[in-house]
Amino acid sequence: MRFLLMLCLLTLTLSACSQSQENPEEIVVERKNSSEQDKQVIDKKKDKDNESNKKADMKKDTKDKSKEKQSYENLTVNDIVAMALKEDSISDISITADDLLSGSFEHSAPSFTSVEQIDRLLLSPMDYHISPGLTKNQKIYSVSPPKTNAQSIIIIDEETNEIVITGTQQTLSYAEFREIGYVFNIKDLFDKYYDDDLEKISQKIVLTDEMTYEDYSKEDIIALAWLTYFYNDETIDSIPVDPTTPYLTYSDMSNKPLNPYNIDSTVALQEGTITIQAKILADGQVTFVDNKDGTFTYYNVPAHFQDQRWLDDDNYSLNESKRIINEAKVVPILKVPYDILRYYSNIVTPSEY
Structure with missing residues (x-):
């Protein structure tokens, strides 16, 4: 029985081998067909992936262009000026972006140069009627500090989509401003300079008509305290442009x-008390505290303690001191236009004593 079973198995094995030897080409063809089918599946997957990648790239490109367009359309005056300041060619007549970032610049005068500190660039809007040829479509700004002894001027032309960096010591027409200055296309500047560093420069550019009290420097506040003490809302128009x-x-x-x-x-x-003195004491002395709430407190502290009782009479000295503190006056801060205030800020300096 066992012999018969082994014989059957041997017969089946020989039969299978015989069939394999008789049809080898069919097996090869079958395997080839299977391989080609697999390749077609892989190729289709690759094509699908490539198509998907193309669509993703197109979508990203469209998104990038949309973002770029949005960024361009949302440019502020600060951004436009910041991009123009990155042009090295303007360095002979204007503060540059590098000057702002480094915190100093070389001021050029006819007979000397000096290194000045700078932490921001101030743009004061000017009336376009000041210059022949300007219209309401051109925004003109006085720039402080200037690079030279000439008045530094920036004009943003909405008609031509240009910015003009220029300067003058006299009244000029718009055409003359363009001729002696540097003119840049704003879109060209955007393509060239719009990057992550631009914000650092833009933040250092301040439009004076948009300034809040927090934007004022220490010198601004001291100058404002001086003017608030001597002038009021009724006399503000009589503040001299040239300090006395x-x-x-x-x-x-x-x-x-x-x-x-x-x-x-x-x-x-009290803490925060500051005394301001003019060069000539006859021009006045002001002692004040900035209350940080839109008011100054003024103390009528004598410039000279000429009354001998201040020195010899303890009761007099103490009582008068208390009276001065108790009779301090709280005054709302005068709203001095910055294009006037800056003339006074520029002459403020720490005492050597």
Whole structure:
């Protein structure tokens, strides 16, 4: 029985081998067909992936162009000026982007040059009627600080989509401003300079008509305290553009004795107290505190303690000191246009004493 079973198995095996040897080409063809089918499936998948990648690239390209268009359309005056300042060619007449980022620039005068500190560039809007040929479609700004002794001017032309970096020591027409200055196409500047670094420069450019109190420098606040003390809403138009004193010096008087000649019989001035003096004492002295709420507090501290009682009479010194503190006046800060205020800010300097 076992012999018969083995014989049957052997017969079946020989039969299978015989069939395999008889049809080898059919097996090869079958395998080839299977391989080609697999290749077709793979190729179709590749084509599908390529098509998907193309669509993704097109979508990304469209998105990038849309983002670029949106960025261009949303350019601010600060952005446009910042891009123009990145042009090295303007360095002979204007502060550059590198100057702003480094914090200093070389001021050029006819007979000398000096290195000046800078932390921001101020743009003060000007009336377009000031220059023949300008219309309401051209925005003109006075720039501070200037690079040279000439007045630095920037004009943004909405009609031609251009920005003009120029300067003058006299009244010129728009055509003359363009002729002596540098003219740049804004779209060209955008394509060339719109990048991540632009924001750092834009933030250092301030439009004075958009300034808030937080934008004011220490010198601005001291100049404002000086003008608020001597002028009010009714007399603000009489503030001279050219200050009557060559400079204003200031001293931090925080916690110092009101009467420095009798420190045991006086009171201390509060934290934040500042005293401003004109070059000539006859031009005045102002002692104030910035209340950070739109007001200044003024103390009528004597410029000279000429009354001998300040020195010899302890009761007088103490009582007068208290009276000055108690009779301090709180005054709303005068809204001085910045194009006037800056003339006074420029003459503010720390006291050497």
